[in-house]
Amino acid sequence: MEKMEISTNGGRSFTVYVQGDLTKVDSRAVFLTVHDMGSNHSSWAEFVSHPVMLETKERSVFIHVDIPGQEDGAKDLPNDYVFPTMQMIAEDLIAVLDQLKVKLVIGLGEGAGANILARFGMAYPDRCMGLILIHCTSTTAGVMEHFKDKIISWKLNSVGMHPTAEQYLIFHKFGHRLIEQLDSAENKERLIKEYQDRLQSKINPKNLRKYVEAFLKRSDLSGKLESKLKVETLLVTGAKASHVHTVHTMHQSCNKQKASLLKIDDVGDVLAECPEKFAQSMQLFCKGLGVLTSLPLSGVDRQRTFSGSSTDDETRPRRQRTMSMEEYDTPNLRRFSFSSTQTAAN
Numbered sequence: 001m002e003k004m005e006i007s008t009n010g011g012r013s014f015t016v017y018v019q020g021d022l023t024k025v026d027s028r029a030v031f032l033t034v035h036d037m038g039s040n041h042s043s044w045a046e047f048v049s050h051p052v053m054l055e056t057k058e059r060s061v062f063i064h065v066d067i068p069g070q071e072d073g074a075k076d077l078p079n080d081y082v083f084p085t086m087q088m089i090a091e092d093l094i095a096v097l098d099q100l101k102v103k104l105v106i107g108l109g110e111g112a113g114a115n116i117l118a119r120f121g122m123a124y125p126d127r128c129m130g131l132i133l134i135h136c137t138s139t140t141a142g143v144m145e146h147f148k149d150k151i152i153s154w155k156l157n158s159v160g161m162h163p164t165a166e167q168y169l170i171f172h173k174f175g176h177r178l179i180e181q182l183d184s185a186e187n188k189e190r191l192i193k194e195y196q197d198r199l200q201s202k203i204n205p206k207n208l209r210k211y212v213e214a215f216l217k218r219s220d221l222s223g224k225l226e227s228k229l230k231v232e233t234l235l236v237t238g239a240k241a242s243h244v245h246t247v248h249t250m251h252q253s254c255n256k257q258k259a260s261l262l263k264i265d266d267v268g269d270v271l272a273e274c275p276e277k278f279a280q281s282m283q284l285f286c287k288g289l290g291v292l293t294s295l296p297l298s299g300v301d302r303q304r305t306f307s308g309s310s311t312d313d314e315t316r317p318r319r320q321r322t323m324s325m326e327e328y329d330t331p332n333l334r335r336f337s338f339s340s341t342q343t344a345a346n
Contacts, residue, residue, distance in 0.1 A: 001045065001064075008095040012084060015071050016096060017041045019048055020061030025102050029060040029291040032093065032120075036111030036135075037211050038203060040070045044108060047271050052279045055295055063105070065096060067113075069207030076206050083210040086112070086218045090119030097127055106286065110134040110271060111243070112215040119221065122228040130232040130289050132282055134270050137246035138221040138253060222253040233259040234285045236278065238267030 002018045020028065033044040041064035047053065048062050067089065069077045077083070084092065093116075097105060106129050109117035114136035121128040233254065237247040244263070251261040262281055267273045286292045 006096050006099050008092040010084070010088065010092060012068060012088075012092060014068065014092070014096060015041075015066040016100075017045065017064040017066070018061065018100075019045060019057065019064070022061060022100060025061055025100070029056075029286060030102050030105045031060060031062045031108050032096070032105040032117070033062060033064045033108040034089075034093075034110075034113030034116050035064075035067065035070070036113050037215060038208060039110075040066045040072065040203070042072070043110065043271060047275055047278075050275045050279070052276045056279070056283060056292065059292060059295060061102075063096065063100065063102070065093065067211055069204060070211060072202040074204045074207055076204065077210065083214055086116055086214055087119055089214075090116045091123055093117075093120050094124055094127065103127070104129045106289070106291070107131040107133070108282075109136065111136075112211065115215070115218060115221075118225075118229065118233075121231045121233070122221070122224065125230045128231045129291070130234070130285065132234045132236065132285060134236045134278075135238075135241050135243045135247060136235060136250055137243050138225060138250040139246060140218060140220045141216050222250070225250065225253045225259075226255045229254055229258060231258065232285075232289060234262060234281070235259060236262045236264070236270055236281065238270050238273070239263050239265045240268040241270070242268070 002022075004016050004018070005013050006016050007013045033041070035041060035043050044062070044064050048057050068081075068083065097103075104127060107117035107121060109115070109131070111134070114133035115138070117131055118133060118136055118138065121131045235247055235251050235254075237244045241247075247263075248261070251259060264270060264274055264277055270278050280297055283292065283295055283297055287295070
């Protein structure tokens with residue numbers, strides 16, 4: 001993975017990791033990922049490196065963005081550092097695309113990162129081919145969420161990765177019906193232990209507090225979704241996730257011709273617990289956008305017919321060469337042009 005620092009017009013900088021060949025962005029599907037609180041680019045990079053994603057990875061470029069201060073082993077952000085709002089981060093992402101000379105992306109976001117990418121898709125529909133958003137919420141923080149986040153934020157700042165803060169982040173990631181899930185899922189306990197170890201050893205708690213606070217102070221998008229979210233969007237949630245109800249609420253506010261909802265049964269953390277199901281849904285969504293069309297679906301028997309092939313049976317006509325698989329996978333830019341003027345969500 002290639003690592004680089006990218007500065008924005010607002011004077012901020014992002015650490016960006018690239019999986020794939022940047023010289024081929026015009027002929028491959030390009031994905032832009034943004035992570036949730038309590039993690040960083042590694043959560044998406046691990047998913048992309050999963051065996052089920054092998055062929056998608058080979059035909060795509062993945063651009064992983066780390067929110068400021070959330071990198072592994074990050075130093076404390078300066079005391080005078082003004083942490084950006086969710087909207088500011090969303091609008092800063094265009095600088096990443098411009099500097100990497102990327103015209104179109106498909107957004108992949110989880111939790112707080114999904115909220116950021118929803119804003120990005122609304123602000124720059126001509127640069128966003130589609131969005132796949134896991135556990136995205138479009139509303140402001142409710143009273144209970146506000147209270148819990150304030151307590152967690154204080155503990156992260158004053159005493160580091162406090163058990164209460166750690167517990168909240170685990171519930172945020174894996175869902176509130178955690179005890180019930182531990183009884184029914186064989187690998188859930190291992191996944192939670194791995195996540196705990198990562199929080200304790202790699203994520204800077206003071207910097208994480210700033211990300212939590214930015215998410216806590218997020219503005220409401222619900223009233224703008226139907227008119228301003230113009231790109232194809234797949235909302236994904238686990239049936240046992242902590243934000244399942246807010247994902248349903250967001251879907252209700254969207255234009256149903258543009259947004260679909262996928263709820264995966266018996267799951268709290270979609271990426272960690274059911275990467276195979278999510279990968280297949282992601283691949284189907286991309287095919288619907290007209291990209292990765294030659295990609296065989298994961299979990300489905302592959303029946304490929306190669307261009308230019310012929311059979312030994314002379315009674316059958318020889319196939320004419322049409323397009324190569326790489327040509328099939330090339331995004332059709334004309335299909336995603338928007339005549340309306342860009343309007344950023346406030």
